[in-house]
Amino acid sequence: MxxxxxxxxxxxxxxxxxxxxxxxxxxxxxxxxxxxxxxxxxxxxxxxxxxxxxxxxxxxxxxxxxxHVDIEKPVVHYALIAGLALMVLFFAAVSPDVLNHEGSRWVNVAARAEMERREAAHAAGEGGHHEAAPAAGHEAPAAEAGH
Amino acid sequence: MAFRPIATTRSATGMPTGRLAIWWLIVSEIVIFGGVLASYIMHRIGHPEWAYQAEHTNLVAGSVNTIVLLTSSLLAVLAHNAAEMGDGKKAAKLFVGTILGGLVFLVIKSFEWGNEIAHGYTITSSGFWAFYYTAAGIHGTHVLVGMIVMGFVAYDAWHGRELQRIEFAGIYWHFVDVVWIFLFPLLYIAS
Known part of the structure; x- marks a missing residue:
């Protein structure tokens, strides 16, 4: 009330x-x-x-x-900060494995292969552009290799 | 007097329960969209070659949609202003304008996606396009849900009922606008 x-x-x-x-x-x-x-x-x-x-x-x-978040009760501010903090925590915890493609005892072979394939396609003038819908058999292996 | 659930009349935090609920919803949405955007950013930095594919997004469509959403947010806050002054009919009309803004956004988005899919850029084309369709798709779903909710709220407001819900639905809509404010540079500018 x-x-x-x-x-x-x-x-x-x-x-x-x-x-x-x-x-x-x-x-x-x-x-x-x-x-x-x-x-x-x-x-x-x-x-x-x-x-x-x-x-x-x-x-x-x-x-x-x-x-009008500035006139809300502190509980709203705390909740919003908690949500943003969880996002930052997620980024901090996961990003080292995504930003780097190799470590002292591991190599992300799929990520490297994807990069090399896309760079080669771009250098060849394709630029990743498909004039027509690509054949499933042509694109699927690349998608799997990358991710 | 019509029956009202006790949850809508009791306030443990000193603020209306409905407004607390909408902020709670937004916090959960921050986790959802925050996870998607954080994943996109880390992958985008880790894969410089995504820039070649980002070049093929439609900057004009994204720009027009940004203006549309910003304007719809203005109409939503003006509806809130009208509701605060007790003018339910004006608030309802402004909310209908907000809904039309959402409709224009989705129509433009559908043409944009149709053109990209016709050129072979589908959700399975690459990591970039997978994120593009996932992030924009989740956002578009939120736009659609917001439009439906605002339709019900506007109907009640037109009849002078539950005017506080104009503010609650508006807060949600502004959040959807904020998500797009970040999606726009991520998907359309950073190429």
Whole structure:
């Protein structure tokens, strides 16, 4: 009941914030344009920084001003942080085996074979592009070898 | 007075139970999408050759869909604003606009996928395309589910009932928007 009472109270005091939300949307739109034009630069590093840096800013604006996470109870913040922490833990635990294709006592033969096959195809001018649907017998072994 | 389950009227945390539930749902979604995105990122870094395949994603379709989702999120928060002011009919109309945004997103996505599949880029073509279709497919499913839920919520809001659900469904929709904000550079820009 306290939740309903809280909401009733909010209704009584609420003001129209439409113009503010439209300004946030305009900011999101401008950031989106910058991220797209960032892809036109010849430097891959700039593209990545612009693309992901702006994605973080856009996500912040949506979470802060559209989802109103800043006015939520601490329990919501704790839950969100726990979810994000689990994602980071997952990445930290698994990524060494994925980012590296060999260690002191192991080699990921399939991953290397996939890389070499794709590099060779690209060097040959195919670029991984299929003008027509590939025959199943042609593609399946490569997919298995890679993953 | 209509019967209401005790779970909808009791609050152990000091916040409406429905809003707590939607945040709990979002935390579970973070684990789902976080797992997919983290897997994609580590594989993308470990396989530089994926860049050759990422070049074939449709940047124009992805860009238009980004604008569509951002705009639908604006309509959702404006619906929340209207609901807070007690205007259920306006909130319902704005939610219908949000639903139409989701529909446009899915139509564009279907044309995009159709074109890619016609060119031979299927979910079994390579690791990159497997992630592409899995991540975008899970996201698209969430868009569809959100549209259906918002349809029911908008119907109730039109009749002046359960206006707080406008906020709950809106929070979910904004989260779907946030996921796309990260999928866009991962799938369309990082090539």
């Amino acid at each position: 306290s939740g309903d009472a809280h909401h009733d109270h909010a209704h009584a005091e609420h003001h129209d914030h439409s113009k503010f939300y439209i300004k946030v949307w305009a900011a999101l739109f401008v950031l989106f344009l910058i991220s797209v034009f960032g892809t036109l630069t010849p430097w891959f590093f700039v593209t990545i920084i612009v693309g992901f840096g702006i994605a973080l800013v856009k996500a912040y604006l949506v979470v802060r001003y559209f989802m």
